[in-house]
Amino acid sequence: MIATPYLLYLGHSNDEIGIKTSRGLAVFRPDICVGEFRHDDCGLTLNLPRMDFAAAYAAGARTLVLGIANAGGKLGEDLVQDALAAMEAGLDIASGLHQRLKDEPRLVEAAVRLGRALHDVRDPRPDIPVGNGKKRAGKRLLTVGTDCSVGKMYTTLCLARALAARGVPADFRATGQTGILIAGDGVPLDAVVADFISGAIEQISPDRHDAGWDLIEGQGSLFHPSFAGVSTGLLHGAQPDALVLCHDPLRRSMRGLPHYTPPGLADCLEANLRTARLTNPDVRVVGIALNTSAMDEADAIALCARTAQEFDLPCSDPYRMGVEAILDRLLESDAATAATATETV
Amino acid sequence: MIATPYLLYLGHSNDEIGIKTSRGLAVFRPDICVGEFRHDDCGLTLNLPRMDFAAAYAAGARTLVLGIANAGGKLGEDLVQDALAAMEAGLDIASGLHQRLKDEPRLVEAAVRLGRALHDVRDPRPDIPVGNGKKRAGKRLLTVGTDCSVGKMYTTLCLARALAARGVPADFRATGQTGILIAGDGVPLDAVVADFISGAIEQISPDRHDAGWDLIEGQGSLFHPSFAGVSTGLLHGAQPDALVLCHDPLRRSMRGLPHYTPPGLADCLEANLRTARLTNPDVRVVGIALNTSAMDEADAIALCARTAQEFDLPCSDPYRMGVEAILDRLLESDAATAATATETV
Known part of the structure; x- marks a missing residue:
């Protein structure tokens, strides 16, 4: 459902634990990760090629994964601006943050205008039952x-x-x-x-x-x-x-x-x-x-x-x-x- | 915010624990409860006057409280039909069920058409922080x-x-x-x-x-x-x-x-x-x-x-x-x- 391959976002991060989503993908799914995006003040790397959004798209990337975490999972202004630029360059956006992409009007507007997809990985499916504690096989x-x-x-x-x-x-x-x-x-x-x-x-x-x-x-x-x-x-x-x-x-x-x-x-x-x-x-x-x-x-x-x-x-x-x-x-x-x-x- | 007094809903309930919201209101806020609504197959009572929706409205009730609970908190067909009838009779609806009134199109349509309010008491406020465990005064x-x-x-x-x-x-x-x-x-x-x-x-x-x-x-x-x-x-x-x-x-x-x-x-x-x-x-x-x-x-x-x-x-x-x-x-x-x-x- 999420178009691959991915460009992995590091942004301005300098906290190793804060980039664990991006790093996890680089480590366990290197086959679908073409590069990393980071600003000059980011002191971290996934040892993938550093790319801007246009270069990543040219290299085949189809989705920018906002693979960074912070307490509360807010979508800061820097993330919004980067996501907008990525969409302009041709990329869809996937995010695991608590605050949803689809709740940020500027992102929704750009997605509609440009025909891009916004994936909120943290949206649970709607049919989750109450637990019953019954012993299951296996x-x-x-x-x-x-x-x-x-x-x-x-x-x-x-x-x-x-x-x-x-x-x-x-x-x-x-x-x-x-x-x-x-x-x-x-x-x-x-x-x-x-x-x-x-x-x-x-x-x-x-x-x-x-x-x-x-x-x-x-x-x-x-x-x-x-x-x-x-x-x-x-x-x-x-x-x-x-x-x-x-x-x-x-x-x-x-x-x-x-x-x-x-x-x-x-x-x-x-x-x-x-x-x-x-x-x-x-x-x-x-x-x-x-x-x-x-x-x-x-x-x-x-x-x-x-x-x-x-x-x-x-x-x-x-x-x-x-x-x-x-x-x-x-x-x-x-x-x-x-x-x-x-x-x- | 929720208009009082209340008409308390028992519906078809025959499980005492299932009506605990209605009973809690009857016990702790009798001053704002004018009556109870129950179908003939309901074997329970709050010892409030039994009223249909029109009689309750005439007696001053302004909100029907769907004060019943069930595992998973689903809004069944019987509840939807009763809520629609109550709105036709002049009452707003308040509900503590997991499934939201505002997610049921027939209720939303009726509320808009009739000028009634739908209160989902189980909608948390949007600004809840992550806990920090810091010692608080008091x-x-x-x-x-x-x-x-x-x-x-x-x-x-x-x-x-x-x-x-x-x-x-x-x-x-x-x-x-x-x-x-x-x-x-x-x-x-x-x-x-x-x-x-x-x-x-x-x-x-x-x-x-x-x-x-x-x-x-x-x-x-x-x-x-x-x-x-x-x-x-x-x-x-x-x-x-x-x-x-x-x-x-x-x-x-x-x-x-x-x-x-x-x-x-x-x-x-x-x-x-x-x-x-x-x-x-x-x-x-x-x-x-x-x-x-x-x-x-x-x-x-x-x-x-x-x-x-x-x-x-x-x-x-x-x-x-x-x-x-x-x-x-x-x-x-x-x-x-x-x-x-x-x-x-």
Whole structure:
């Protein structure tokens, strides 16, 4: 539905976490990303060719993805001006911001006049049901986190790829705008009306009967005062058989809230298990994923080894070191469950 | 903004919990309710005069309040037909259902043609911020529950009245459609977009400096698989100093989910305290409110006494027995805190 390939927007950003949608697309869908757009004061790059809108269109780009995030998701004046210029140059616009493109009259006017499309990836589908907590067929893994933006989407995507590589049917279930742009489907969970959070997850991860796994992208954190409600509903709707805890070991305060410190891993594991047990009493933790992108390799490996030992769980940086140990644990417990089930029969 | 007095709608309802908005208005705002509208197959009454739309208009009614609830909040064909007839008879329409009056073309057409107003009480204001978890001045009490529809709004309203009667400044902060219709203000929390749940509560309960209390109406339950996300964000946004746990002792399964049993009071108290501590480490429980409306008086009193003893907390049915013991505990701990603060200074 969204015309590809993409030009990825960085704008004036100087906050690595703020460009995570653009970076996620560059990393996981390089095949559909022709370049990046950034202003001179932007200190970041995706290592794609830097292009203005006309050059991007000439190179084949058909949609400018406003792949930047900010608390509250406002559409600032700079974004509006850039989007207008991009449309003049021939590009459609896709956005994952809370504030909708279609609510900005200047963009709507330009889209109509120029025949361009405006895609608000954060508009949920209209038929989301209230959650019912009924046990569904099939197996589900959910990534949870000590904070927002600690690698839940990356971890989930790495797990989905690695499972598929082992020949196990595996589907990535996107719950955020980047994931949706990558997967082509999913639910923008933070934009769903509060009463329907768990129902939205039940809807995107229905019964499955092929012995495969749904890998559900987590959101927020039970310990984030702004977003824990989303994380709670997600845990209940996912009714996960397996959890992977994601963590940024260098994070000193909760994302956007300098007055809150991240929880310890043990507290976070326990809180997630306790919450998840409401809809799946058999939930287990099968691994810990650390985002070590800011650490050197020896330190990262040592930290993962120490963490694995402390919690008796496989631990790795999924993007840097792979997820094989976590998958071994996941499929081990899976096999054990199957064996028990067979014995019972 | 909504023209009074009201005609309260019962329609075809035979489920007492389904008419809680209409009943809440009849109980707490009898001064603005002239009658009830029900079809012949409706087995319930608010003990108000039964009126058709024309008679209600003649008796002074200006708005039909569609004060009934159903899972998902759909606007059924019967409601649409009744609302159309009411508009023809001269009445405006107010609704707390998820599905909006303004999204039903027949209602919009009739409203325009007849000059009537359509009020969707569940439309949140557009400027709700993301929560920040910062400590606010003033004191807050939040009602929490073992389930939905166990008396949180009644309890909160009783506490607000009783506090005011003792000369303590007290404001009821509504978070549901009935509460909003009663108080004339508040936030329809279950209709807020998921990322803004805690921020919505921070907004309706800002800093206060008059030594009074905000009494915040709870929603859902941490143990309800459909709605625990709402309850979690509400706990975090309220940053309550005091909790009152509300419970229906005769409830055998979670509201709308026959496959889920309600939690025990001890588990529920502990889970709410644990969740609330994220934004207020000093949170305390000051009482338990039982909805004993289906029990005889001796049994109700005995159960409250047993519960009080078991948990070392004041326990009553607020509507039936008052809330004086709970207020004593609340103001005691309040005085203790003030004394400690003075000593520290």
